[in-house]
Amino acid sequence: MTRFTVNDRPVQYRMDPETPLLWALRDASNLTGTKYGCGTGDCGACTVDIDGEAVRSCQVTIGKTEGRFVTTIEALSPDRGHPLQQAFAAENVSQCGYCMSGIIMAASVLLRRTNDPTDAEIDAAITNICRCGVYPRLRGAIKRAGRIMRDEDQAGDGPIQAAPPPGITPDEAVRAVPALRKP
Ligand code: FES
């Protein structure tokens, strides 16, 4: 039995202590916002926050996570209102979105340390791989999130648009995926 805290809730996993944290989160806790990309620690898609550090969850076992505090993308904000989520939506950063939760988790750790990061600090903190190549928009969105945190996002950039509400209605789902339409 391995015990630690995930998204402010105590959890106990009856799994092999050598199980990578990524698979406990995804398969046992159904926290599928954390993604599997490479499994070798290179891509960063699986990044979560452990005790305030950005950690690649494919590279740490649940045994090594005992007693620690894990935060995943699902708990970054209850209403998608975290400045990073707002800025990434406003700047249209995402393409396929697969890498986004890992990048946002790494960026959230950076912005907790400094809400006015330099280009070099952003480059050092965000080593995640994006197959869609959204890199040119990343720095700008992270800096914008910093400005939101500093209450400086008024002049020039315009107001931040609200992120779409959580969830999707059946009608919206049918519009997005016509195959769901009932005959
Ligand atoms: S899946 Fe963990 S770094 Fe790629």
Ligand code: FES
């Ligand atoms: S947005 Fe597609 S992998 Fe980054």
